[in-house]
Structures are given as C-alpha cells and as structure tokens.
Amino acid sequence: MSNEFLTGIVLDEECLLTLDELSRACAVQTDWIIELVDEGVLEPRGGDVSHWVFSGISLHRARTARRLQQDLGINIAGAALALDLMEEIEDLRAHLCVLEREG
C-alpha cells in the first residue's frame, strides 16, 4: 500500500459523463443507455445522441435500473416504473420521518 492519497472527481450536476463513459461505468452497451433515455429514465443534455452528456445522478439511476433488470427479470419499462415508485416512497418516508418527529 502506498501512502499516496488519491483525489477523485465528484460527479455532480456539473461534472458530466459522456454516453461512452456512462455505458462503461454501468458495464453495458450504449444501446441500453439509449433505451433508458427513450424510456425517460435518464435526461441527457446536449441535443443529439453524439453530443449527449449525463449528470452524476444518472449513474446512480442507470445502475439501479440495471440491477433491477438483471436481478428481478423485468424489462426497461418495468425498471423505470420501479425507479419512479422507489423515489416516491423515499420522499414519503422522509416526510413521514418529519411528521413522526413533530407528533
């Protein structure tokens, strides 16, 4: 082990991934990412496919969709629905947590 400290790049709203980078990070073909965009799961900026860039949060969503698809045998539309519902539940849980504290 070296004592050197590695400094990474934080993927936020400003640090953007290209279609190739995102595909590689998810270990998928670019077509699969394009399908996610068509399904409305990811919203890239930059006009046409060759100029698409994705914000850091896309990586989280794409990887979750991938796991759901592989592990539960659902298609992309199903994974998209699951993602939406999971995010809604997450929001509701947070609200519930606040209400419980106040109550």
Next chain:
Amino acid sequence: MEFKDYYEIIGVAKDATQAEIKRAYRKLARKYHPDVSKEKDAESKFKELGEAYEVLKDPEKRAAYDQLGAHWKAGQDFHPPPDWGAGFEHSGGFTGGDAAAYSDFFESLFGMKGRGGFTGAEPQFRARGEDHHAMVQIDLEDSFHGATRTITLRSPEVDPQGHVVMRERTLNVRIPKGVKQGQHIRLAGQGAPGMGGGGVGDLYLEVEFRPHPLYRLEGLDLYLELPLAPWEAALGAKVKVPTPTGTIDMKIPAGSVSGRKLRIKGRGIPGKSPGDLYAVVRIALPPGDSEQAQVLYRKMEQELAFNPRAGLGV
C-alpha cells in the same frame, strides 16, 4: 462449512417444479432486493436467495445438489462427499455472478469453474479494463471538512494459470468537502487493467452517509431536534444550538410551539448553494419529582386558564 438448504431458503418443497421455484424466487427477490427493501439484512438475504436460485434453477446443478441426500439440515457441518462431482458434467455458464457473493458451501460444490468477471459485468468486446464500483461510508462531518479514507477492495482476477483469485488492495482516498449522499467519486485508472494494451478502467465510489446521532439528512438540508424548556418556548430565549461547524447562539421567538421549524440558513451540506439547517422545536418538560417543582406546577394549574385539549372540543 455449513450445509445450506436451498429449498428452505427459497421456501419450496424438495419436489417443487422448476416453475414453482422460479415463482417463489421472483417473489422473494422483489421483497429482499437491496435497492427496494429497507430490511436490515436485505443484502445478505438477497445473496443467499440468489445462490439458492443459481443452483435450483439449473436442472444439472439441482440434480447434483439433490444427490447429496435429504438428511442434511441447514447449518449442519458439511464436507463434500469424496466422490463428489463424479459422473456430472457442468456446462458452467453462470450469469453475471459475483464470485465474492457465493458461500463456501456453494464453492465447494460448484467451484469457480467457468466464472469470472466482476459484478454484473457483461461481455465487452473492448480492450479497455472494466470500471469497478465500491461503496464508501463517511460521517456527516466529513462532508463539511473533507476527509481521507483508507478503503480495502476485493475483486476477482484471473491469474496467469487461468484461476480466479481474489485480489485485495488498499487505497487512500480523499473525500472532498461538500460531497453528498449517493454521489459518486470517480478515480480514474483505478479499475480493472486493460487487455491487449487497452487502457485501465476507472473506479467509482458511491458515497453513503452513516446515520448521525443528532442530525437527519434530507437532500442538502439537515434537521436537528431542539429541546426547549416551556418558558424558553413561551417567552422567547437565546439558546446554544450545535451545528456541524460549531455551536451557534440562536434566538428563539416567543410563542414557539412544538414542531416549529427554525431555519438556520446555509448551515446544511456545504456547496455552491449550500443546504440549510432546521432546528425543530420540541418542548421538554421539567420533571415534577421535587417538592419545589410540584409547587410551581400547582401554581400554574391554579393561575393559568389553560386547556390543552380545547381543540378536541372537550
């Protein structure tokens, strides 16, 4: 090594049909999927489930497993029979398997043959090394001050003799200030080595905050429960409030009720547009167990016309 009862794990009878096994597995997989489930041991349950299904869904493996006999009980000390594997041909073909995910029991029966690759990896016809992923847990304070973390990663690798071995390596990583829950940190060139002169993959670290004893995180905002004495809440006061960057003095407006949120701007997760800290008022009652306290409570009872249940119509 412990015997694992794969039928029990999936919750089916030993003579279940392949369709029944699939149905039962799918149902439990949805329940325990770590992305979906909030149950504490979801991840280990899901892995166990995946392992059981890996064996039972494949008629070849299932037959081999059944051959061990029905007298084994889950948790019993197990050694594979000496003639294990004789007369069985395995076609391999594990799908997207994570070599680290299977138990010793599984490995002793079905080995590492025919497997490789990293979690969820797809065959790729590129020479560049795969990107790897790992989780890094940090404390809330680390996001305020930045921190360094030493992380140990294990990943399967194929050695020169063609065997899959677990490689362990340790990295020192800087956690930058302002990092948020769920964000990824990309470490270029720290993924898998490339093949045929291709470049090295990257390593993505997903940031997860450990639960904090005082603050609850919601997006970029922090919530703190702030106990106040009844007189502080009723009359207003100046009280000390902790924040991740140090104690501050806070003015409590008179007539603050339980549940009231007092915003301290810009004291949430730092960044270009930092989050806020919310102090949520909770009225703490002084205990009535001393004579003096009882006298004071009695005095309030007699002199204040206060019905806390007025809103209930009683």
